[in-house]
Amino acid sequence: MNAIELNNVVKRFSNGSDMTLLFEDMNLTVREGELVVISGEEGIGKSTLLRMIAAMTPANKGSVQVFGEDLVSIRKRTEWRLANIGYINDEGCLMPYLSAKQNLLVGLKEEDPQYAEREKEAKAILADLGFSEDKFKESIEGLDDKHQMLATIARILMTSPKIILADEPTKELEGEDGAAVLDKLLHFAKKQGSTVIIVTNDPSIHHLADRHFTVSNRQLVEIDKDEQVH
């Protein structure tokens, strides 16, 4: 089954008399479970593409479908997003004064019947991502960049999203740290059967992708694996 299908999409933004045309007759099909990487110059529309798939901004023309559902017809967007999409970026979706574990359990009270089960899951995810006991009790703002990003990923993984959209997830991390974080994310995504789109210009990630695209002439162009520079 196709997880994501964009057909003949036009996307533009108007700022007063200025108009930015980002995509024109753009098409993309991503199969369930696939890992797609998108790279390209700054300002070319990569984040906007992810935001269209997450129903955060609409296409001006054409259709965007996720698991066969046209995003135009979705009524409760926030609920739909929470149920289907895990969106990772460096703006962070975590509360800085809470610990990683508390962030994973936000919305649950200790007396809730499902608390114990969810707490077990949270601990297992954090431990798998390499958190030691004292690290997952540390407040988010007390963690280093790598563990902050891992905590963000853990929060997303707690919801077992069908689709993970990651916008430059390793931008703030140095070489090996970035690779280690990404390795964890991809390992979990595979385990959960999630479909993943990663926007990144980090060449060390490109070879991990099932398919790699860039944006050229307002369309997505697939880069042949053999042409990639490592």
Ligand SMILES: Nc1ncnc2c1ncn2[C@@H]1O[C@H](COP(=O)(O)OP(=O)(O)OP(=O)(O)O)[C@@H](O)[C@H]1O
């Ligand atoms: N909500 C908006 N209103 C107006 N213009 C916007 C809006 N969102 C994005 N843009 C413009 O669209 C262009 C593409 O932005 P986008 O963030 O999608 O690019 P990008 O390829 O992800 O670049 P970067 O690597 O800098 O994040 C930019 O010129 C940006 O200013």
